[in-house]
Amino acid sequence: MKREGNKPAQELINQVFEVSDRKWRGIGEIQQSGLRLEPEFSAFDAERHFKLEEITAEESPECISGIILQGLKKPNQCPAFAIRCTPQTPLGATMVSSEGLVLPTFATIVSALRIPRYLRQANRHEENYPR
Numbered sequence: 425m426k427r428e429g430n431k432p433a434q435e436l437i438n439q440v441f442e443v444s445d446r447k448w449r450g451i452g453e454i455q456q457s458g459l460r461l462e463p464e465f466s467a468f469d470a471e472r473h474f475k476l477e478e479i480t481a482e483e484s485p486e487c488i489s490g491i492i493l494q495g496l497k498k499p500n501q502c503p504a505f506a507i508r509c510t511p512q513t514p515l516g517a518t519m520v521s522s523e524g525l526v527l528p529t530f531a532t533i534v535s536a537l538r539i540p541r542y543l544r545q546a547n548r549h550e551e552n553y554p555r
């Protein structure tokens with residue numbers, strides 16, 4: 425891979441997408457942080473077709489995942505962590521996503537404490553969806 429990346433792929437992406445404002449779960453809208461289809465491709469725009477812009481997700485007021493995602497706090501600093509929020513009873517999406525910090529932190533703690541197998545759903549999730 426060259427330092428400037430894959431130019432043909434970049435040109436294709438620039439032809440199909442334009443930079444747009446996006447809402448991020450737990451954080452809110454960030455200007456120029458996402459992509460959307462260029463107007464000439466609107467016939468293929470599932471967001472518009474299914475009116476996804478009108479759908480909003482209810483978030484628990486206890487969930488501080490936005491603060492964690494910004495690196496301002498660690499997952500185990502959330503008062504709900506492993507008490508009211510577990511993989512079986514998630515209050516936020518990051519408790520069930522292997523891409524964030526919350527679930528891996530939970531899985532590490534559960535593993536370190538040798539919590540019985542039937543409570544180790546987080547570890548099974550990691551096995552099924554390795555990073």
Ligand code: SF4
Nearest residue numbers: 487488489502509516
């Ligand atoms: S532990 Fe649960 S409630 Fe707390 S930040 Fe993570 S997902 Fe949100």
